[in-house]
Amino acid sequence: xxxxxxxxxxxxDALGSRLAVELPxxxxxxxxxxxxxxxxxxxALPEPMVAINQRYASAAQVIRAGDEVAIxxxxxxx
Amino acid sequence: MRVALVDRPxxxxxxxxxxxxxGTGATTLFVGTVRDQHAGRAVTGIxxxxxxxxxxxxxxxxxxxxxERFGTDRIVVEHRLGTLAVTEASIAIAVxxxxxxxxxxxxxxxxxxxxxxxPIFKREHYADGTRAWVDNRGGSVVATSGAPVEGTP
Numbered sequence: 001x002x003x004x005x006x007x008x009x010x011x012x013d014a015l016g017s018r019l020a021v022e023l024p025x026x027x028x029x030x031x032x033x034x035x036x037x038x039x040x041x042x043x044a045l046p047e048p049m050v051a052i053n054q055r056y057a058s059a060a061q062v063i064r065a066g067d068e069v070a071i072x073x074x075x076x077x078x
Numbered sequence: 079m080r081v082a083l084v085d086r087p088x089x090x091x092x093x094x095x096x097x098x099x100x101g102t103g104a105t106t107l108f109v110g111t112v113r114d115q116h117a118g119r120a121v122t123g124i125x126x127x128x129x130x131x132x133x134x135x136x137x138x139x140x141x142x143x144x145x146e147r148f149g150t151d152r153i154v155v156e157h158r159l160g161t162l163a164v165t166e167a168s169i170a171i172a173v174x175x176x177x178x179x180x181x182x183x184x185x186x187x188x189x190x191x192x193x194x195x196x197p198i199f200k201r202e203h204y205a206d207g208t209r210a211w212v213d214n215r216g217g218s219v220v221a222t223s224g225a226p227v228e229g230t231p
Contacts, residue, residue, distance in 0.1 A: 006129065008127060008129055008197065008210045009127065009199035009201070012152055013211075034088055043214045046206060048211065051129070051132055051197070052133055054129075054132035055132075055137050059087055070129055070132065070197075072129065072197045073199060073213070074213030074214065074215050075193070075195070075196060075199065075209075075213060076190055076198060076199050076213045076214050077126075077128075077133070077157060077167065077169070077192050077193055077196040077198030077200075077214070078157075078169050078189060078198075078214065
């Protein structure tokens with residue numbers, strides 16, 4: 001399935017603010033992060049959180065077709 | 079309770095007026111402003127960006143937690159996005175409660191939770207012309223131009 005991934009801050013600088021990623025059915029957040037890491041080799045990017053449908057997700061959470069997936073670098077509000 | 083991400087200067091007096099209520103005896107106002115230095119580097123401004131729908135949702139969740147925990151829903155949070163100059167307010171939080179302890183403790187809870195959880199990002203502009211994304215953990219700092227820098231918030 002093709003999943004649209006939103007990216008922010010340093011991750012958006014590296015890969016763009018929106019990315020279509022091909023993932024197998026049943027793929028977990030950790031699988032997505034591995035795929036993205038392979039695209040950023042050699043860049044010093046901070047380890048991100050992942051949100052699915054605007055809620056923070058665990059590494060084991062399964063990504064489903066149509067989910068809104070976002071790569072959230074370390075936050076800096078306030 | 080009201081939270082908002084705004085792209086104009088924050089009117090802090092308006093926030094104080096908004097939470098005012100005859101039943102409250104204490105109002106606290108927190109204002110976060112852009113500082114002119116970070117980790118020994120001269121800062122000239124900050125770009126704030128957000129995953130806006132989630133940032134709004136997370137601010138609402140935190141506001142509801144504070145209302146529940148401290149017993150007042152007289153809470154207003156505004157966080158500014160865009161490019162800010164030194165001394166401008168990036169965030170303002172007003173809380174009113176019947177007594178001071180609740181207003182003070184709710185204020186502290188709100189700002190700490192917002193800094194830890196809300197997907198807002200900032201890129202500092204330095205006097206030497208470089209810019210870098212920084213975060214609230216005191217962890218890695220990623221330069222978008224110039225050399226990587228280390229720092230703490």
